[in-house]
Amino acid sequence: DMATSKPKTVIVGGGIGGCTAAIALHRAGADVWIYESASQLLEIGAGINVQAVAIGVLIDLGIPLERFNDPAQGDGILTSKVEYYSTDGVFIADEAVGLAAGAENPQMSVHRAKFHNTLIAECRRLLGEERVILNSAFVGMETVGDQTTVHFKTNTTGEPAPSVTCDFVLGCDGLKSRVRAALLGEVLPRYTGRTIYRGLCHLDKMHGDGNTVALCGDETGNFICYPISESKRRDGHYHCNWGFNATRPEPGGVESWVSVVTLDQIQDELAAMDGNTFGGFTPLQMAQRTEKIIGWALFDRDPLDTFDFGCTTLLGDAAHPLLPYGSQGATQAIMDAEAIGMCYQDAMEAGTGIRGCVKAYSEMRCEVSGKVVIANRNMGSTAVLREVNQKCKDMTRAEKEAYCKENGGKLAEEVIQTYRKAMPKSVRPVRKVKPAE
Ligand SMILES: Cc1cc2nc3c(=O)[nH]c(=O)nc-3n(C[C@H](O)[C@H](O)[C@H](O)COP(=O)(O)OP(=O)(O)OC[C@H]3O[C@@H](n4cnc5c(N)ncnc54)[C@H](O)[C@@H]3O)c2cc1C
Incomplete structure (x- = not known):
């Protein structure tokens, strides 16, 4: 079975960044699973602006503009x-x-929840319902060689949930990222x-x-x-x-x-x-x-020196929380996702594996996203x-x-x-x- 011989990718956090990364990685041929802590996807958040460059990424990933803009769909x-x-x-x-x-x-100026729903629906369609797992909060992980075992708890009960062993962990769990804390220690923003x-x-x-x-x-x-x-x-x-x-x-x-x-x-x-x-x-x-x-x-948070943590990396707000000037939060998460998909495909073709993918992604996105963090501090x-x-x-x-x-x-x-x-x-x-x- 081809599917089982592929490296298994676990995406922690199914926000705008995590969903776009899932779509990009799936398109690049990866075996992707999303674990999201929320037990339900509620209509939370207000409006966000998504820059043209990021809308271009989503269209390129196969989501037609109407899904975001049509009054009966994303209504943006x-x-x-x-x-x-x-x-x-x-x-x-x-x-x-x-x-x-x-x-x-x-x-595009959109309602965050509607925009997010469009991405979630696309993930479910591409990955299959069973690979978009809600109510599962990341609590920790251990890496041995090239294999990482990821631990979860059931969000609503606090009970431990089954652990998962995989080849690639992508922390897309936002400003208060637990994956980031597991990699870099507990540092409050x-x-x-x-x-x-x-x-x-x-x-x-x-x-x-x-x-x-x-x-x-x-x-x-x-x-x-x-x-x-x-x-x-x-x-x-x-x-x-x-x-x-x-x-x-x-x-x-x-x-x-x-x-x-x-x-x-x-x-x-x-x-x-x-x-x-x-x-x-x-x-x-x-x-x-x-x-x-x-x-x-x-x-x-200060920009990181690297996003290269071997078989684990960070994406979106988990990697580079952005102050809300210039409407860059969702945009930069989407651009990270574009890069991770491209680096994955390149690495598989070149035979450099997940480590090669993560290294190339870090080179592509760490420094440039850090510059946005700094530019946004200056309004x-x-x-x-x-x-x-x-x-x-x-x-x-x-x-x-x-x-x-x-x-x-x-x-x-x-x-x-x-x-x-x-x-x-x-x-x-x-x-x-x-x-x-
Ligand atoms: C509820 C909410 C409302 C928002 N509203 C606005 C808004 O109105 N305007 C605006 O400009 N920006 C808003 N943002 C921020 C904006 O969406 C992000 O800056 C941008 O989309 C980048 O997203 P991200 O995917 O990196 O992170 P986020 O959008 O923060 O997504 C992170 C995801 O990870 C999940 N998660 C967190 N911890 C864990 C864990 N331990 N295990 C598993 N999953 C976990 C979260 O539930 C969330 O779905 C909001 C974010 C959230 C979460």
């Missing part, structure tokens, strides 16, 4: 533009993104001094063409909102995902990293942004129309808000408007486009290029 928005405003509502600059920027594929408050609301008017991301604020507090439902957009409505990134002291224990909060915790800071309206609504009015506001304390493209705030500190509104009118284009080039151009490229074209005749 084909994002065309990002706009930047000061705290008091002065327009600074905008940037075309995705197809509007001439990319081969669209950038560092609090960044920032917390992001997020919510979803329905508005009966669109902002602009209904495909636009808008940001306002400065380095101490900034607000982002964007539409995440194509079906609502077609009705002229705005299913709005918003986030307010605020300066906050360190929260108590690990359990308070994510918590439901009340509006009064952010009300005054949002009111200071009343000069901004998107689809006719101020940031505060959006928050007032939001049923549930969730605060996420933001944590950071990513959102740094343009800080630039304007600092330059215009003592100006009247009229002076600020004149300043932004004169310098907006230059700032867009120097801050926003410099960041965008520094983002990792897909590794795929390297392979696609045909040798010259």
Whole structure:
């Protein structure tokens, strides 16, 4: 039986990174099993932006765009533009993104759960239902030679679950990765001094063409909102995902990293942004129309020197947690997944095995993803808000408007486009290029 002679791959964590890696590895011929700690895949999380380069990876992996965009399926928005405003509502600059920027594929603003569901469904279809195993939390592993035995517990009961012996372990278990802890020891991520408050609301008017991301604020507090439902957009409505990134002291224990909060915790800071309206609504009015506001304390880790741990590696947030500037979290996880699939196929063809695959993957992705971690510490493209705030500190509104009118284009080039151009490229074209005749 061919299947049993293939190296067995265990993916720990079936998030966006783990699912995409499973699809890429399956396409590369691997024998893949996903172990996910959640007992059910709940509709959690709010909106995320997925960059054009990552949508290109998914399409290349055989998932048609309609699955993400069709109103009856992923219902995602084909994002065309990002706009930047000061705290008091002065327009600074905008940037075309995705197809509007001439990319081969669209950038997408999506509901995280719908996007994730599309990937999970594709995993189940390709791998088979029985290879997507829920309610199984990684608790530890031992490697002897080229074989690793992985231990799990049943999440809902805490009881030990059967262990699995395999040839390749891929830790895709997110910010608080247990695989990472098993490899590198127990090191808690560092609090960044920032917390992001997020919510979803329905508005009966669109902002602009209904495909636009808008940001306002400065380095101490900034607000982002964007539409995440194509079906609502077609009705002229705005299913709005918003986030307010605020300066906050360190929260108590690990359990308070994510918590439901009340509006009064952010009300005054949002009111200071009343000069901004998107689809006719101020940031505060959006928050007032939001049923549930969730605060996420933001944590950071230093980039790793290597992703090469022999027959084990890390991917996505487990490898490189990213601060939410410039919309790179899901994108970089998807690009890791693209690389692991390609490295697996190359290694099998070259006969260098799992160790060869992991080494090549580390070389392809460790340094470049580390650069995104560092760039995002400096606010990513959102740094343009800080630039304007600092330059215009003592100006009247009229002076600020004149300043932004004169310098907006230059700032867009120097801050926003410099960041965008520094983002990792897909590794795929390297392979696609045909040798010259
Ligand atoms: C519930 C949730 C909501 C989110 N909401 C947003 C959002 O609204 N906006 C945004 O920009 N980003 C959000 N993110 C983060 C974003 O999805 C990630 O940054 C990005 O997709 C990279 O994903 P990842 O697959 O590396 O990690 P994650 O998305 O964190 O996925 C990790 C997966 O591993 C599983 N896992 C964890 N520990 C174990 C274990 N011990 N054993 C087995 N499995 C384990 C988790 O249940 C999860 O499914 C959210 C993440 C999660 C988990």
